Structure formats: C-alpha cells, structure tokens
Amino acid sequence: MTQLDQNKAPIAEAMITHTHKRTVAFDVPGHKQGKGNPMLREFLGDKCLRFDMNSRKDLDNLCHPVGVILEAEEIAAQAFGAGHAFFIVNGTTAAVQAMVMNVARKEEKIILPRNVHRSAIYALILTGAIPVYVNPGVHPKLGIPLGMQLKDVEEAILKNPDAKAVFVNNPTYYGICSDLPAIVELAHKHNMKVIVDEAHGTHFYFKSGLPISAMAAGADMAAVSMHKTGGSLTQSSFLLIQDPKMMGEVRQVLNLTHTTSGSYLLLSSLDITRKFLALHGEEEFSRVMQLTDYARTEINKIPGFYCFGSDIINGGNIANFDSTKLTIHTRGIGLAGIEVYDILRDEYDIQVELGDLGNILAIVGIGDKKQDIERLISALMDIQENYAKEDFGMITYEYVSPIVRVSPQRAFYATQKKVKIVEALDEIAGESIMVYPPGIPILAPGELITQEAIDYILYAKDRGSFLTGIEDTHIEYINVLEV
Amino acid sequence: MEFWFTEQHTENVRFSVKVDRQLLSKQSDFQRIDVFQSPEFGKFFSLDGYIMITEKDEFIYHDMIVHVPMSVNPDIKRVLVIGAGDGGTIRELCRYATVEHIDMVEIDEEVVTVCRQFFPSTACSFDDPRVKLHFEDGLKFVRSKKNEYDLILVDSTDPVGPGEGLFTREFYGNCYNALSESGILVNQHESPYYSFNAVAMQRAHRRIREKFPIARVYQAHIPTYPSGYWLFGFASKKFDPIKDLDAVKWNALNLKTKYYNTELHVGCFALPNYVKELLKNDHE
Numbered sequence: 001m002t003q004l005d006q007n008k009a010p011i012a013e014a015m016i017t018h019t020h021k022r023t024v025a026f027d028v029p030g031h032k033q034g035k036g037n038p039m040l041r042e043f044l045g046d047k048c049l050r051f052d053m054n055s056r057k058d059l060d061n062l063c064h065p066v067g068v069i070l071e072a073e074e075i076a077a078q079a080f081g082a083g084h085a086f087f088i089v090n091g092t093t094a095a096v097q098a099m100v101m102n103v104a105r106k107e108e109k110i111i112l113p114r115n116v117h118r119s120a121i122y123a124l125i126l127t128g129a130i131p132v133y134v135n136p137g138v139h140p141k142l143g144i145p146l147g148m149q150l151k152d153v154e155e156a157i158l159k160n161p162d163a164k165a166v167f168v169n170n171p172t173y174y175g176i177c178s179d180l181p182a183i184v185e186l187a188h189k190h191n192m193k194v195i196v197d198e199a200h201g202t203h204f205y206f207k208s209g210l211p212i213s214a215m216a217a218g219a220d221m222a223a224v225s226m227h228k229t230g231g232s233l234t235q236s237s238f239l240l241i242q243d244p245k246m247m248g249e250v251r252q253v254l255n256l257t258h259t260t261s262g263s264y265l266l267l268s269s270l271d272i273t274r275k276f277l278a279l280h281g282e283e284e285f286s287r288v289m290q291l292t293d294y295a296r297t298e299i300n301k302i303p304g305f306y307c308f309g310s311d312i313i314n315g316g317n318i319a320n321f322d323s324t325k326l327t328i329h330t331r332g333i334g335l336a337g338i339e340v341y342d343i344l345r346d347e348y349d350i351q352v353e354l355g356d357l358g359n360i361l362a363i364v365g366i367g368d369k370k371q372d373i374e375r376l377i378s379a380l381m382d383i384q385e386n387y388a389k390e391d392f393g394m395i396t397y398e399y400v401s402p403i404v405r406v407s408p409q410r411a412f413y414a415t416q417k418k419v420k421i422v423e424a425l426d427e428i429a430g431e432s433i434m435v436y437p438p439g440i441p442i443l444a445p446g447e448l449i450t451q452e453a454i455d456y457i458l459y460a461k462d463r464g465s466f467l468t469g470i471e472d473t474h475i476e477y478i479n480v481l482e483v
Numbered sequence: 484m485e486f487w488f489t490e491q492h493t494e495n496v497r498f499s500v501k502v503d504r505q506l507l508s509k510q511s512d513f514q515r516i517d518v519f520q521s522p523e524f525g526k527f528f529s530l531d532g533y534i535m536i537t538e539k540d541e542f543i544y545h546d547m548i549v550h551v552p553m554s555v556n557p558d559i560k561r562v563l564v565i566g567a568g569d570g571g572t573i574r575e576l577c578r579y580a581t582v583e584h585i586d587m588v589e590i591d592e593e594v595v596t597v598c599r600q601f602f603p604s605t606a607c608s609f610d611d612p613r614v615k616l617h618f619e620d621g622l623k624f625v626r627s628k629k630n631e632y633d634l635i636l637v638d639s640t641d642p643v644g645p646g647e648g649l650f651t652r653e654f655y656g657n658c659y660n661a662l663s664e665s666g667i668l669v670n671q672h673e674s675p676y677y678s679f680n681a682v683a684m685q686r687a688h689r690r691i692r693e694k695f696p697i698a699r700v701y702q703a704h705i706p707t708y709p710s711g712y713w714l715f716g717f718a719s720k721k722f723d724p725i726k727d728l729d730a731v732k733w734n735a736l737n738l739k740t741k742y743y744n745t746e747l748h749v750g751c752f753a754l755p756n757y758v759k760e761l762l763k764n765d766h767e
Contacts, residue, residue, distance in 0.1 A: 349651065382657065
C-alpha cells in the first residue's frame, strides 16, 4: 500500500484554490460568499462565509466523491488504520445509523449493550432490526454503567446464533472499555460483524498507551466523533470500515440518511484536524494525559472526592480504561454529582460535561492548559470546604432483563394508548424509561412490561431517582401498544 | 520613520506610545514578552501586547498596592505576593524592616529574568534574604496554605491569559484560608471605565465581597493603563482601611514616597458615583 502524505489536506487546499479563482456564483448557497447576508457575515466572520461553499467540480461531491473528497478520505483512512474512512457531516448519529443499517436489516438481530446511545436505538427504529441486549453491569460504588463482559457477549451469541452483529461502545461516556479484541474474535468466529461506537474514542487512534481502537482490534466498522475529543467542528465525524471492498455498499446505505449538501466548513474541519492529529496527535494527547494524571492525583488528595483511574480495571466489565476521562465521584462530600455540576457552573464559572447522581465528568482535551486544570482542582477544594454535607448512600441498582416482544420499529409506528404504570403488567411498552443513575433503560419500545420492571420503576421513583424518557413527567402513566 | 507601540484599549480605542527602539521580543511558555525604549515613558514592557510597567509611572501602582495595607496594619510580618514579576511590589515591601518573610509566586520565570536584565530599578529586591521566589501557578500555591499570611498582594495581569485564575471565586476562597485572623487581601482590581474592564471589576468585587466581611475598593491614576484610571481591592477579615489607618505610626517610618501619603490614603477610598453604582450592582 502506498504511504499517503499526512501533510496534505486536499479538501481545504481545494477550497483555498477555489476562492482564488473569484468565480461568479450563480449556484447555492444564496448568501454568495456572505455578500447577501451582512449580518451573518459580521457575526461569523468574512472568511467563514467565503468558505461556506457548494459542491462544485473542483470541490468534489460528498455523496459520490471522485476527487478531493475521495483523496481526503483515503488519507484519513491511513491515519486511522482503516480500509476506508467516510467523512460525516450529520453528526456521529449518521455514522451509527449507517453502521446498524449496514449489518442488520428488518427483523434481523443485533447484540448491543443495554446502555447503548439513543442514536443506536433510532437506527433500530429506521431498520426494523431486533435488539438483543447485554447487561453492562454497574459499578457498585460509583453507580456508572460499565462495559460488556466477554462471557455475557458469548452467552448472547450462543443463544442468538442468527444475530448479525455485535455493537460495542469503545469507550463509554465514562471511559470504560470492554475487551474489544476478544469480542471481535468471538463474534467473527460466529460469523457476526462487530460495529463500534467510538464517539468518545477518537484519541485512541493517535496516541499509544491508550485502550486499543476499533480498527486495530479488527472490528468491521466504527463511528468516530472527531469533534468530541479530536478537535474538529461540532457535528463532524468519521465512519471507518475495515474492508475497503465494502466502500460502495456502505456509501449507498450512508447516502440514505446523509445530507446531499455536505457543509464544506465541516468537511474542511475534518480534513485539517486529521492532518493536525496525524502530525501532532501523539504529543498533544501525551500532554492531555499528563494533565489528567496530574488532576487525578491532586483531586484524590481532597478529602471526600474520588477520581478513579486505571485502578478500577477488573478484567471483566472494565477491561480497560481511558485515562483522559476525569470522572469524579462526589458522594463522599455528601453532594450529588449534579449538585457539584451546578455549583461549578454558577459559582465558579466552570462547565463540566455532565453530572449524574454520584459523579461529575470533566472532559480534558487538546485545548486545555495546566491553569485550567488548576482552576478545577482549586474549585473542588473550595466546594469541599464550603458545601460538604453528611455522606449518604447510593441507591442500589438492579438490572431488569428486557424481554423484546416486537421490534423498536414496530413499536414506534404502532398505535399507542396510556395506561397506569401499576396496571401495565403484560402490556408492550411504547416508550422507553430510563433511570439515573446509572442511565440504563428499564424499558424500551417493544418490550414486555414485567412485574419486575413495574416494581423497579416504583422503587426508583420512591427513592427519588431521575426517571426520564417517558412522556408523563409524574411517572404515573406509560404509553403502551394497542393490540 | 516613526515607530509607535499601539495597545488596543477597546475595540474602538487605541493607545500609542512613540518608541525609540525595541530591546527584546520573546515568547515564554505563557505569553509574549516585549521590551521597548520610549522617549516619554523610558523603558517599558508588555505581556501579550499589554503594557505592564513603564519606568516613568510604575511608582504609582507599586506605592498604592503596598503602602495602603501596610499603613492599616503596621504589624504585617508574613506576606504572599502573587504575580509581580517586575519586582516593584517586592521593592516597596522590602522597605519595611518589620516584614519578616515574603513569598513571591510568579507563574512565568521568564518575566523575572527579563526584568532583572532591563528594569534594575524595580527588580532590585529579589535577592533580599526575606524574599523567596516560587515559579508556579498562584492558584495552586495558595490552595495548600492555611493561616500563614498577614497580607496577600495580587499583582496580576488582566483576567484574560495567565492571570485568569486569579479573578475566580476558588482563588479568593483559598486566599481567605491562607490569611491569618487579621489578614488583608489587596488585589489589582481592573478599571471601572471601559465596559470590558468594568465587568471584570464587578465580578471580582462580587467574589471578594461574598468571602470577606470587609471589602472596599480604592483608586489611583495610572497613565498607561486603559482609561488611565485604575482600581485596587482591599479586603480584610478585621481591618477597616480608613478607621484602622495608623497614620502616625506610618509617618514615623519616614518612608519617602512619590505618590502615596496618608491624606491620599483616606481620599482614595472616596469613589465617583458611577463606580459606586457599578459596585452596588455587581451581581451579574
């Protein structure tokens, strides 16, 4: 294979050349390099609007690339060690949908962790595939969902030998990894494909010493949110495939939902960010790891906070850990994660990614400086001194095994009615209901409402957990399918 | 040919100083440092394009950040200075024989090196045996200190860039803990005039007021800072800056100063109405 030059950024370069031609534009976009919309030009900047271009011959076409986009995709593929890389501008959601639609058609089975992102569930609704869920397990102290254990995946495979694929998060939001190489080996042995949601794992491709990436582990496809930890513009992503021969087939499926007016701002941001990370990713993410290691050490010195690292790896549902994720357990100072999240934002002007009942999650990236980390550490110290309360226990979580009766697609399009949750036994759920922590659904559309599920909803509600996803915010009624 | 240094004070206002020649330009790990020779202000240096000190007007800033608290509590013995890489604040502090120990925490060692070379008139007391230099983040340094200082002077840059962490609630909270029962915190408090500086000024005041029982603001005329009109914050657990002014004792020290005197001390806390209004409405 020819080694392609990672110094090149073909799309961005073509855009610059194109502006030099000073072509008179009688095509879209209608703002015509910003001339027609001075307010927007003033707000976003002249350069931004000049680069907001339309697909033209010299700029190629995202739906059927034959020129600079194809070239940029091939260079990107080498950077990621993939057979091919598709530029995605509809968010990683589009990449996840394309993966699912590629591997499982109507009424075909796909094995997924129960804490899968909602984009995967939406993909199931689009395709009509049947989910087979694996319990990801929950950390008893931290209350966060974990990865899939190999033995649980194996059990699901053996029970569902007709399943087409296994879906894996690499890593989860909190940085937890399943044993991806072993899952790939096992799935391939049973003629199943492995598709990977790497929304939070872009950096795995550019830094040694981090958990293995999907392509290196031999997975068939991966959806990589370049914009999350990579640094490209929001909504830009890559869809990677292992086998370059699949390119045409995957592109066709992708084009079903992907925009036909791919934004050149997003495309060039992917192109340039790939170049930047291919050239400087190793040193950039080394610096990020130094920052997070330092933060972890300092935060763990503050009484009551626990910022876990690779110490939580257990060889089972925590096969590996992404140490660039800073999850800080806050129950030790008697505050819920969401409370610390609010205090940090309102009192200290510090925005973290999320707060759940037990933890806050801070995303540290290539744009962060040591001084930003110092602010987080000092703020946590000040919060500990000024807000700490009596520690209180976590609600114990129990996994409710779902019984899928009809496909999410059929449930979504079915006529529904409202019934009281307490009277919903043996009905089929028309909506999902999720409990925080740990952010795992109790029920999803198409699933049988069991006594166990009803009891658990009532228990969680009684204990003051957050229950979401359901239309009735008082959690009295649930939408079920009309038979 | 004319050579002018221009600083953008706001989007619509520029401040220019005629320059004879540029003496140095370098990029440190934190910021760009430039040193110039000028006919009006003598030597001056800028960080990321913002004038820090000039030979001609530095005495105003350094008089006002040091002598105001020192005349309120002449028993100050242990001092923490954050920022202050030019050395002017340290120079003024070292004139008090009663001061026993000064920790100076400057994030950028390069600033001290440059000032030692080009500004011997301010960088003259770094080697005083009472002074200990620490080159690290001020926010980090202060958070491990409890009840250690009688005075903390925050001689920082603006809240954009390396000085950002020194205008935050976590920083003032940690300063409070680092101060003794009779502790005083004096900080560079931005300007009330241009809206960008005024917002920073209000935010800083709110954060300090929330933490310290006594939180006052005083003013000085600093020709080379935006609008020429600058504020300092005076916060304390115990001392009132006017009622507790010990003018007799301070005057007995016979310190010769070019800007500060004890009458001005009282006057500088008398603020214009628009500034009072800004301080009253400091909640965003």
